[in-house]
Amino acid sequence: MALGIQPVAVSSYPKGFPSYLSSLKSVQSLGSRSRTSFEALYHANPTIVIGLERMIAPYYQRYAEITPTYGFDLITLEDSLRAVEVGAAALGKPVQGKQINQCFLQTLEDMHHKVTTHQKGKPLTGMFLTSAGVTPRAYYSDFMAVSLMEALGIEAANGASPYSAKTPFSGQVGLEWLIKLDPDVIFMYKTANPQFTDSKVWKNLRAVKNQRVYSVDMTWREAEGPYSRLWVAMDIANKTYPELFPEPTLERVEEALCLTH
Structure with missing residues (x-):
């Protein structure tokens, strides 16, 4: 598309x-x-x-x-860039595929510059959580949505994957460890009423007390497409810095991707 x-x-x-x-x-x-x-x-x-x-x-x-x-194979930012370039070439539009990637990366860079210019003090830390169980799972920094978060200057509190392979791309984070990491912002995939949000530890997290826990949809789970990756990046930026970035719209995404069709 x-x-x-x-x-x-x-x-x-x-x-x-x-x-x-x-x-x-x-x-x-x-x-x-x-x-x-x-x-x-x-x-x-x-x-x-x-x-x-x-x-x-x-x-x-x-x-x-x-x-x-x-x-x-779509998990990382590198996977996404390759898929767009190879897929565009297979569809007979190699130049357009490369341009979409270039415009996407330039937009990320511009957004990062805007954040760092505005930001005072050390960078924010963040986590992307999921699970409907007692213990949350956190995505590692190589997972696409978390890579986008880091590209905007928000450090992944739980860091990189301890595995040499790309999977698993998330791991359980015990509440005791979560309170030690204590991220500034938390993005949480909408699941069936996670049990861990009822715990005292959860309620004492900085992000919870500061009302910086944001529910996100399925888009965040699969943010590798040319539209979805920029939509999620804009969503992260808007939720974290609403004073700097408007909510994402299809028009803004297409403009940022240099799409003229």
């Missing part, structure tokens, strides 16, 4: 498409991405399939029998 190409069919998005992808609501559905309807895909007659590697790999041969297929 960022390349000005509307797909002929698309897998359903968990909990519905975000607002900036609302035009996909009218596109033919292939069903759940984990259970693609190959009959629907065949009849849609695409010239290329692009998707998540973990979803495509088990059924690659079936996809490839229909049309050339590309699967991308």
Whole structure:
């Protein structure tokens, strides 16, 4: 879509498409991405399939029998940049793909400069949490949404992954350790009433006391696409520095990505 190409069919998005992808609501559905309807895909007659590697790999041969297929491993910022460049080239628009990446990185740099110019004292620290259980899980700094947070000058309180591989990209954070990290801001994925938010430790966290705990949606879990990564970056900036940054809109995202179609 960022390349000005509307797909002929698309897998359903968990909990519905975000607002900036609302035009996909009218596109033919292939069903759940984990259970693609190959009959629907065949009849849609695409010239290329692009998707998540973990979803495509088990059924690659079936996809490839229909049309050339590309699967991308999307976890980190580097993964995102590569997917946009390679995907754009596969769609016959290599120059536009590189430009989208360049405009995205320049926008991040401009936002970071605005934050650091405004900021007084040491940088803020932050965490991205999930889990509906007793113990929260925190995403490591190589995870895309956390990388965007750090790109804006907010340090990941729980740091980098202790693993050499890209997965797992999150780990449990005991409440005793969480109070030691005590981040300035917390972004928390909307799940079913997490139990840990009822604890005294949670209520004594700096971010909680300062009302700097922000609920975020599914977009943050998969923020690697050309629209979603900038949308999430703008969302982080607006939630953390509302006096500096407006809420994200599709128009602002497209303008920042130098999209003229």
